[in-house]
Amino acid sequence: MSEPVLEIRRLSVDYGLGDSAVRAVRDVDLTLHRGEVLGLAGESGSGKSTLAYGLTRLLPPPGVISGGEVVYHPVDGPPVDVLTLSPTQLRAFRWAETSIVFQGAMNSLNPVHKVSTQLMDVIRAHQPGLGRPARLARARELLRLVGISADRLDSYPHQLSGGMRQRVMIGMALALEPQVVIMDEPTTALDVVMQRQILSQLAELRERLGFAVLFITHDLSLLVEFSDRIAIMYGGRIVEQAPAAQLYGAALHPYTDGLLHSFPALRGPRRELTGIPGAPPDLRAMPDGCAFHPRCPRAFAPCDSRLPRLGPPADAPDRAVACWLHPAPEAATR
Amino acid sequence: MTTPTPSAPAAGAEVLEAIGLTKHFPVRRRLRGLFSRTRTAVHAVDDVRLTLHRGRVTALVGESGSGKSTVARLLAQLYPRTAGTIALHGEPVTVRGGRPFRAYARRVQLIFQDPFASLNPVHTVRYHLTRALRVHGNAGRTDADLDAALRRLLERVRLTPAERYLDAFPHELSGGQRQRIAIARALGADPEVLLADEPVSMLDVSIRLGVLNLLRELKERFDLAILYITHDIASARYFADETLVMYAGRLVEGGDSETVTQRPAHPYTRLLIGSAPDPDRITGDGGTDVAERGDGEPPSLIRPPAGCRFHPRCPVAMPRCAEELPPRLTVGDHDGHWTACWLYHPDVTGAGAAAAPVGGEAGR
Secondary structure (H helix, E strand, C coil): CCCEEEEEEEEEEEECCHHHCEEEEEEEEEEEECCCEEEEECCCCCCHHHHHHHHCCCCCCCEEEEEEEEEECCCCCCCEEHHHCCHHHHHHHECCCEEEECCCHHHCCCCCCCHHHHHHHHHHHHCCCCCHHHHHHHHHHHHHHCCCCHHHCCCCHHHCCHHHHHHHHHHHHCCCCCCEEEEECCCCCCCHHHHHHHHHHHHHHHHHHCCEEEEEECCHHHHHHHCCEEEEEECCEEEEEEEHHHHHHCCCCHHHHHHHCCCCCCCCCCCCCCCCCCCCCCHHHCCCCCCCHHHCCCCCHHHHCCCCCCECCCCCCCCEECCCCCCCHHHHCC | CCCCCCCCCCCCCEEEEEEEEEEEEECCCCCHHHHCCCCCEEEEEEEEEEEEECCCEEEEECCCCCCHHHHHHHHCCCCCCCEEEEEECCEECCCCCHHHHHHHHHHEEEECCCCCCCCCCCCCHHHHHHHHHHHCCCCCCCHHHHHHHHHHHHHHCCCCCHHHHHCCCHHHCCHHHHHHHHHHHHHCCCCCEEEEECCCCCCCHHHHHHHHHHHHHHHHHHCCEEEEEECCHHHHHHHCCEEEEEECCEEEEEEEHHHHHHCCCCHHHHHHHHHCCCCCCCCCCCCCCHHHCCCCCCCCCCCCCCCCCCCCCCCCCCHHHHCCCCCCEECCCCCCCEECCHHHCHHHHCCCCCCCCCHHHHHC
16 A cells, blocks of 8 residues: 555544534544545535544634644655644645545536636635746646536636536646545536546546545445545444455445445345434434444444444454454454 | 225226426526517426326436426426326326315325425424325314324334324434425325435435335335336336436336346436446446547537437437437337337337448338
8 A cells, every 4th residue: 555645643523612512523543545545435414524624624613623633744745734734834735735625516616707717716826926828728727637628718607517517626626736635525416427427537637647535425336436445434433444345345344234235236136225224323412332333233232332443353454443343453452 | 094095996007197298497588589489498398208007116217407306296286287188097187276286186295305395494293294184184083083193194104103203393303204204294195196206315325225115115005106206226226116217308218127227228328327336346437438428418408409319419329310309119128118219210120230220221
């Protein structure tokens, strides 16, 4: 595996302060390696978007980072902790090193400005020395990169289709050639045909430009196909992490297994599926022990009182799971 | 309430049928348009023919903007239609509000996509369900009758014990529970037909199947005819007996769900199935199909393409496709499998392996 580019260590995010705080993300450890696509899957309320906002320091109040660190490794130079950057440093860091494509990115373009203006704005903010012709050339190049003809430069967002707007957003995210691109449900609002077009294009761009992607979605079947590694979040914690093929082949955590069996298959035999009984947990009243135990078909003695730690199970050192069925060697001794 | 299917004909009988269903939404005229004779309109639904059978689920699959929700609203008679007939048990019905609409709604109920929006946040579950029962005359005479009816409804959607849910407000329920309440409300009318417009697409992945399985159970218990509208063709395969595929306002293929998903005939259905996420096709961009790249977008429905509406994107389009609208043609691999595509016309298939349509000269 290549070297890490972004390391999240014991990151916790709360909404609110004091006793009434809702702990949306708890002690998350996650490492993104250079050039890989890391899929982060979870249901609504699992904390996956909060994690993305937390690590980019984009959390709106009352969101507070209550602990942990986010270490970014630049191509050259010493690692930096994103959470301790000063506002000026942060401003230079954002977009140049990590960029983000938001949920419903189709609507994050400004409707009253041309696409060219919006693309050039990014470049002007970070490279003030560049003249207008150079910026325009770069904007044209970015559009070509995402497969839109350059004569669309003078279009307003409403003149573009949903898929094209999404591509413009991806082009904009790549404007400064960042090392890390965070994508929060980038294709949820799109049709499957368009979704596949955009994702194949993204895979191609990644191959060419070598950035790493943190891909956040609720659609696990999509991740299995498009990402290298997958992390599953439930109730604010990562419950399982594994290479995509291994996770799909043999899920260790019962929640992952349930999720994988929540998607009807398009091919192969038709099976009776059940989904997962119950509903996702309320973050204000999290169950004790493992957050999944009230819905878990295989819950047993320790599950409702002791929290399983995320660690490699004895027989598979390159993956990690937080479940008493597969206790990590060191967790078992705790 | 006790006899859920009054005057029930045999299972599998036709309940609701639409023939030539068409809806054009007028577009506001611009100044320039004032001088022209032609009125512009969005051709949202054109010439849709479908039949819902008792005890069967029919899926209507299409991308957003293909007109599938409009079909549901037309069948529920929420919109007046531009042309076509809707027949309930063989009798054409047209209702515009008032008592006739209520009588119709008693038999044909609609479930909406978003349970966060379809329930009134200031009212309790009890209020929502009581209203449905009262409006459709199923509340009984006494308070005890009403209470029993409420409990029965909640039991049907598997929300038990009823006390826990009756006085809850929508915000106290999870998405899945809310959608169950919306289903219970529809059942309060004791309908024969449920029109479910993307009933699970707003729900969390892990609870979608629970709701679909509930709908299937209700279908079997009460012999309901269900129209399941979805953009997810895999769930249509899982849940529906019959699948219809819609593209740009027209039906392009239909038949038994298994046949349509395993042996798709229309190039659009093939594209749709090829694009669906498939965990078994691991890594990268997979096999890039011919039609996948380039300008792959649905057409404008204000000026839809002549002939087959898919021809501008179709990888196997022939000259004829741009000129003539393909009729429903039998595919021939399975009973009732049809498609609106010239590839399956006897002129083409009769010519054997020849790629070009040779018409009447084939037998020369």
